[in-house]
């Protein structure tokens with residue numbers, strides 16, 4: 001925040017060890033060079049907040065936080081983004097929010113009734129701004145651009161382990177196979193969708209972060225002809241050595257602070273496959289180097 005905006009009555013975010021950020025109201029206008037900012041917390045208590053390096057970030061007006069596009073916020077900083085996403089999720093069960101052309105997704109860790117075929121058709125042919133933020137809106141935008149201009153499109157999905165990248169990619173694929181499904185050759189779409197469990201059987205494992213964690217990134221190329229799906233190619237990439245070659249014991253996983261995220265959970269390398277169960281296989285190269293992975297073709 002600029003010092004001119006830190007006036008009596010303005011609200012700011014201050015760091016908190018439990019809630020991460022909490023709101024406080026300024027009770028005395030701040031002047032350049034002041035070492036203390038006088039605040040009142042939400043429970044009514046007074047706080048003399050020391051200005052060490054940075055002035056605290058300002059709160060957005062209540063009417064703005066919770067907007068479906070973060071770009072609408074007057075102040076765009078970490079507490080504003082977290083507060084807006086939290087409010088949308090808790091108040092409206094809204095897991096998707098735009099930030100311009102980027103879609104931010106929160107993993108709800110429970111099934112939501114927002115991926116049915118009716119929802120796909122509701123998004124089909126619509127503009128991004130007309131509908132609530134959704135992975136289908138993004139998929140529709142890419143599909144429309146491809147059909148309209150005949151240009152290849154890419155969806156880049158990133159996030160930490162367990163964020164929901166694989167699930168999002170599957171929803172996008174379901175969208176394309178539904179709106180771009182061909183009536184005469186429906187087995188192609190079925191094969192494209194059926195490729196996911198096969199790839200997961202070979203390449204996923206249970207980790208401390210995610211019960212069904214991908215061991216490598218996937219580049220999925222979906223081919224279209226006259227706006228209809230004709231097939232898909234999956235190439236594997238980004239084989240993280242730390243995910244594959246580093247193993248800790250079951251007890252070590254619990255005890256070891258700062259263990260790399262997404263590492264395999266197994267007692268001994270040789271017992272790892274059995275640990276993983278449910279038809280999943282671990283990828284444990286015999287040498288320390290990352291094993292090259294081949295692309296596999298579907299349909």
Ligand SMILES: Nc1ncnc2c1ncn2[C@@H]1O[C@H](COP(=O)(O)OP(=O)(O)OP(=O)(O)O)[C@@H](O)[C@H]1O
Nearest residue numbers: 107109110111161162163164165166167210213214
């Ligand atoms: N939109 C969603 N709705 C409901 N559940 C979800 C959603 N997205 C993800 N999940 C759940 O969260 C779990 C973890 O998601 P997912 O495997 O897609 O994460 P990831 O980002 O691919 O993780 P990793 O990098 O470890 O492979 C999934 O098994 C799924 O049950």
